[in-house]
Amino acid sequence: MTNNPSSLDFKEIPHDGDQFELFCRDFLSEYGLYIETPPNRGADGGKDMLVIERRTGSIANTEFRWLVSCKHFAASDRSVGPADEINIVERVSGFEADGFLGFYSTIPSAGLISELDRLANKKLISEYRIFDHRIIESILIANSRNLLMARYLPTSFGATRPLSTLWGKVIDLRCHVCGRDLLDIDFIDSQMAMIVYASKLDDDKSEKIFEVKTVCKGECDQIYEGRLGAREAYTSWMDIHRVCMPSFFADYVRNVMLAIQEGRYEIQAVEQLGEIVRALAQRVMRIPTAKEKAEYKDLVENESDPWS
Ligand SMILES: [Zn+2]
Incomplete structure (x- = not known):
């Protein structure tokens, strides 16, 4: 996953505790989304949160609610599959959200993408987006989110020296x-x-x-x-x-x-x-x-x- 020596290594973010969810919260907040419910480990061990995107239209402004699912599998370097994202429709509707946003330190599997396509095509969810490790990295580097990188990925940040x-x-x-x-x-x-x-x-x-x-x-x-x-x-x-x-x-x-x-x-x-x-x-x-x-x-x- 980190063949490129100048890339960020998400393994740096500890796998125990809530560091990855906190990173996700801070990342999305700096990305311009409003965090409605911060990451909270529910009774079922799930770590979803709800964020709001304010969309500016030519006539009206609307709010789009995303259910965010954080999955931090960098240590095992495995993709996020359908078995890791169960009950997507129920979770989205349970939060009264509009869309599903996967925030992953690895990548989604082809199976998960085809499942999300199926749900979107059947209008069971209105939209989905995946922020995989490459997308997260490119946004961090392109926008010089140096404080975020220094806080959560200090070693990679030192090596990348943006x-x-x-x-x-x-x-x-x-x-x-x-x-x-x-x-x-x-x-x-x-x-x-x-x-x-x-x-x-x-x-x-x-x-x-x-x-x-x-x-x-x-x-x-x-x-x-x-x-x-x-x-x-x-x-x-x-x-x-x-x-x-x-x-x-x-x-x-x-x-x-x-x-x-x-x-x-x-x-x-x-x-x-x-x-x-x-x-x-x-x-x-x-x-x-x-x-x-x-x-x-x-x-x-x-x-x-x-x-x-
Ligand atoms: Zn020259």
């Missing part, structure tokens, strides 16, 4: 020549990504950086330097791997500030480097807390000059 989304969306950093994603952690670790500073002698014979770009080492760097050659520029470079070390990052920002103060950068180069620093900060900074995110949003939206 970006810290600092501004609600990812700021890209790409190779100026080939367009490659230079925030890719494996590529950074291989020390193949670099910042290149292009400078020229100005009228008083002092070297001034007029352009800062990011490129892959090797061929892309040569192509870029070839283009610059026609403009009689000099280049120097910095390994992005170094800048991604937190202590070096802070030193780097300070040193760039000093160089700017000394007049060694033209304004467009400062702007370009500023964007590079913001993109790399996503590899260096910790994840903001919910309170910090809200405070930041308030600052940039309501203060005329929050940076002063």
Whole structure:
């Protein structure tokens, strides 16, 4: 199940106790669903919960109620079959729910899917959805649900090292020549990504950086330097791997500030480097807390000059 070394390993979530149900609750809540009844182990040992999806229509808004069934079979790595999901129709109607949502740390079996198709086709349940381990993982990673991953899957999270989304969306950093994603952690670790500073002698014979770009080492760097050659520029470079070390990052920002103060950068180069620093900060900074995110949003939206 975890052939891909960068994938999340759901075995990390303990199989005894209610950790997987709590993970499901927090996941669905962050996914935008309203948890009506939290996971509760009933007398029958079942662990269903009820969540509400608010659906916005062009005329009316409706609420769709999902019966959520959590199954955590990651340790045995077996699929969830019809024998694991008994009395689906009775459970859905017992909760006065509209649809069935399976939340599984493995995958559903073909038999379970055909049973759910049968129930939906006969209108015994109005809809069903399965969140299997791949879907859960892709949502966690695509939406940078870092706090959830850090809380429930700390080891996988450490190995995957997703970006810290600092501004609600990812700021890209790409190779100026080939367009490659230079925030890719494996590529950074291989020390193949670099910042290149292009400078020229100005009228008083002092070297001034007029352009800062990011490129892959090797061929892309040569192509870029070839283009610059026609403009009689000099280049120097910095390994992005170094800048991604937190202590070096802070030193780097300070040193760039000093160089700017000394007049060694033209304004467009400062702007370009500023964007590079913001993109790399996503590899260096910790994840903001919910309170910090809200405070930041308030600052940039309501203060005329929050940076002063
Ligand atoms: Zn490249």
